[in-house]
Amino acid sequence: MQQEMAYDAQGQPHPVADFHDDYGGAKLGFWVFLMTEAMMFGTLFLLFAIYFYRHTESYVASSGHLDVWLGGTNTVILLVSTYTMGLGTMMLRRGRVRAAVLLVGATTLMALIFLGIKAVEWNMEISRGIYPGSGVLDALDRGEILFFGLYFVMTGLHGLHVIAGVALMSWVLLLIRSGGIRPEHTIAMKNVTLYWDFVHLVWIVLFPLFYMIGV
């Protein structure tokens, strides 16, 4: 399509921006969306910090109950998965579509493994009778109730983001197949990569907060 022009009083042409396929707009929009996510998680981190300040000892004690090895494994998995996802976008831009598909596929798989390990962990707590509203938890002291309350809320919310990530990456794979994402048209893929970066960043902060203070 031909670039539309607007003419000033001297008759000089100036290019007109259009909302169809506005690459910069899509990118900006996604950044703004990530800001809202950051505000949301930021609020939870703030709550965590305030209660940590008030109940430091029970926080440390409860943190000792979590399995650092499982959490650590998950951290490594997420680190590797952002790497594969980023590499996927690069490959696509260079026109190596098959490699890109494989890399996105690998990322999706790692996200699923992350969720599996998370489920095992939650299950361990729940089988000990520790979950929000349970008699066992409510009998513990207040710092511990707060710690585990926030633990389930924050890892749960993060888990929902991982699930959304799996959905988005599957969508990316579909789009690549149907030609909606092409080497010269990668904005959807770039935004999903950015999203996945964000999800991994949140976890990088969550992990030491919940798992490491008791070590």
Next chain:
Amino acid sequence: MPSFYHETHTLFGHLRNPVLQWIFSIDHKRIGLMYMAVMFTLFFMAVGAALTMRAELFAPGAQFLEPQTYNELFTFHGVTMIFLFIVPGIPATLGNFMLPLMLGARDVSFPRLNLLSWWLYILGVILGLSSLVTGQGFADTGWTFYAPYSIRTDAHVLSTLTAAFILGLSSILTGLNFVVTIHRLRAPGMNFFKMPLFIWGLYATAWIQVLATPVVGITLLLVILERTLGVGIFDPTKGGDPVLFEHLFWIYSHPAVYLMILPGFGIVSEVLPAFTRRTIFGYHAIAISSASIAGIGYLVWGHHMFTSGMSDLARIIFSFLTFLVAVPTGVKIFDWVATMYKGSIILSTPMLWILGSIINFTVGGLTGLTLGAIGPDIHLHDTYYVVAHFHYTILGGVIFMFIGGLHYWYPKITGKLYDEGLGRIAFGLAFVGFNTLWFPMFLAGFLGNPRRYFDYLPDFTVYHQISGIGALLIASGLVMIVYTFYRGLRSGREAGPNPWNATTLEWHIPSPPPLENFAKIPYVDFEPYEYDAGEPLVQFDENFRRIR
């Protein structure tokens, strides 16, 4: 040229059915009108609830309402007015309609996302209202949902909380869409300081929507989780701190006050130049003050909590910061007054509403300062003084501005003119009614009448009765506006593109606008409000080439 009423884009291509053509339309103008239809229906429902409250309050003692019903009524009234009406209000309705027109764009950046925001809004409305009919009664917490009461009460707060959460999401998406649109789709040549001031208002608002709403969203989500799963973040029996709820709630809800008012200020800055036929005084100051009000507005939430347990130092800081907000607001008001000074003011209906709103808002703002000072606030907290203060700012200020804007852009939206005589009478009724309604409540509150009670001591009877009469007056004024607009649609004269001799871009295209607004996009290298002997300085030919 056919207008957007005759043809539209939808999510699914070309639909035959006219209803589907509306509810799946991705044209910003249609979406704006759909918001308007739903929002004003809700507004009148909430006014109905308010009149019922006023009737109950007409005499001391119980008249015809149970105390619990009264609690549900003021919650319904507050929730509807705040979350369903005035917070999304101006941006979603007039903003959606006007923003692309004033920018010289053919639509917003993400038309489908815009439709999604509307659908989310409708979902929120349905969820919010569902508890009215599902039997257990509406929420009774007040619109503030303070914990731990909102965690314990048996009333139906769950659906109301969920509704507020979803409405927040809708509002975030609108804000995001506006930020991107303003950054990306300005007509060539239009830099930030050539944008009309209404757009500046929307821009500052959009940032608040994006940055503050997630905070209240997650806070409400936590209350939902406390009610359903027993997570104890705000529940004192589990170690949670309810004062933290208040902090998080007001970190959003104070900026939300500016979220309501800034677009209203934008409307004032559009109407004043058009009806004084002069450039607005202090364009830059007004634009920058919108941004700084939005910025400072984040830092003052603590003034809602002077009585909830806070260190003295924190109180002093919050009090000081609160006073600071008055500075950019004052700058705006002085600039408006300076615009009118020695101008030949044309007192048509939109201008009357704007003048009325400036008067009311000044009263509301000054009484706000007394509440921002710690000493008086301890005395006045949770009395009718507070209720009068915020009705002065929101109803007398923002809603008057909103109605002024509706009159101002009515010819653009409908292509018709309304009857000036009727319009002025409606304004008179509403203005006199409004002040009769709320001024006595300053006195009642000052003398100690607490808010949120369905009854009061006999000493306060006279204030409440005067107030009741005022309520009837303003309500009839509001009904009359509806009638005026209806009559205008039925039998109004054709408006033509620019009935007010206004200067901004939307007045250079036909009324009502065609589907994609501009056949050709103009080049904008001029200030938004330039007049030459009462006529717009800049004129285009039909191809949008400058001829003057």
